[in-house]
Amino acid sequence: MSDISHERQSVELLQQLGLKKYEAECFVALTRLPDGGTAKEISDITDVPRTRVYDATRILEAQGLVEIQHTSPQRFRALSIDEATATLRRQYESKVDDLGESLRRLEPEERTDDGRPVHEVWSLSGTAAIESRTRQLVDDADEEVVLLVDDASASERLLDALAAAAGREVDVTVGTTSESSLDRVREAAPDADVIRSGLEWLHGSSRSDPVVLSQVLLVDRNTLLVSSRGADDGSELSATAIYGCGFDNGFVVIVRRLLTAQLRGLDGRTV
């Protein structure tokens, strides 16, 4: 990656972290000037108008990212990268902490709970959210957990949850497609029933259908979670999942039946 492109990326990231364009550009420029620079020098190596350098750096100074030398001409200097990132981190951390507290203090709005149907199908995005929901479903399992994963999708914490479920008399079955992950799962959750699913075609992708089904989870025969991601794209946001509950939930029923047929073909087992 070229230097100019790192510059673009740095500016981009700083903007995503809440800085304005000019502020971001000034900060990046100053990072490239170890001894700092004047408004003119900054303006020369960026496309920030010289007359705007002053406001931008003032704000950066107020955020603790830049030092100002009040001479004539003024000179500006960026704090070290470590100090700057630490500052940003700290600011964000405290905001997220405050947010957590503040949200927790909210009174729940009371509702007329008019027993809504249980035919629910929810969708959610992001590997983190999906992983979290998966774990929660496994933790809430009463009788049976069936999980089919492709090789990459079994996190440590999920394996822990599976082991815990198996330990409290829940019938845990895990299907994978490769020997190596087979062993990994067996080691982490010795009480679980770990099999080769033989369902590579389920997880794989093709040119015409570039989606990878990374995991299928069936809990107590009435709750189902299917998660998928774009084939090539490893990025955080491309992962999506849908999950549903209820014995009479069409989504759950049809997938459970198809799955049962497939796995029965494999080992005669009723899923």
Next chain:
Amino acid sequence: MSDISHERQSVELLQQLGLKKYEAECFVALTRLPDGGTAKEISDITDVPRTRVYDATRILEAQGLVEIQHTSPQRFRALSIDEATATLRRQYESKVDDLGESLRRLEPEERTDDGRPVHEVWSLSGTAAIESRTRQLVDDADEEVVLLVDDASASERLLDALAAAAGREVDVTVGTTSESSLDRVREAAPDADVIRSGLEWLHGSSRSDPVVLSQVLLVDRNTLLVSSRGADDGSELSATAIYGCGFDNGFVVIVRRLLTAQLRGLDGRTV
């Protein structure tokens, strides 16, 4: 604090963390509805127009903060507070990490180093930035460190730096205004010379001059850092400092002389 005010604060914080107003309001509303809600229900307890609930929640879903039930009417549900804050934290962490890398890859712009004078006086803001610079100055000290602090301003890490300096033959003098902090400093840095400065008036504030000088640091007789903050205001951003280097730096010279006179009055010592 009332519930409505927590709501305001939550929305405010979410906006600072990068969400739009409608997104923030929808998320807060959903947090108050444990079983989720429809567009209408959300619109009823917020001032988000019902027709805009859909785009807002779609974006929240894409960020992994909300689940969507694709029924008719659609239902929306917020992830738990812990999951949501964890997600936000993770997103921010990865951005800051990327930024650090990206900045580090920037080539420094080469400069015609025209031996600029050393009469430098820099200003900087934020307790974190100030603490960091203070520590750095102490770490770089060769011969002598004189530090006057008010009671609140001596962090552990700073005391460590002072102890380390004292340990490598640097002449360390620390002046405080109360017995309790006196003991704290003596314990942390046994090799340092710790005295009661008697300079309460230096650190204190008055109606007409509501600024607290929280610390004065003189290193090797040629580098000076003075930091101050608003009197009542304990907030992060009100803290500012200036520091300068050079034997012939007017700022350093005049403060050093005034200080010397004061302290000589105290114990005959030449600072």
Next chain:
DNA sequence: GTGTTTTGTGATTATATGAGTTAAAACCGA
């Protein structure tokens, strides 16, 4: 000193983004 260049501040004008509104399409239950 005087004239010229550089520097800093403030006001002003575009432009982009987000907030709020409206209209119309899709959908549901009768």
Next chain:
DNA sequence: TCGGTTTTAACTCATATAATCACAAAACAC
């Protein structure tokens, strides 16, 4: 099919940001 609601999408308006300009003050050259 009809009246109502839900949902989508396009549009207006306001605000915030980006970019430009005009001018005064300071530094510099001579």
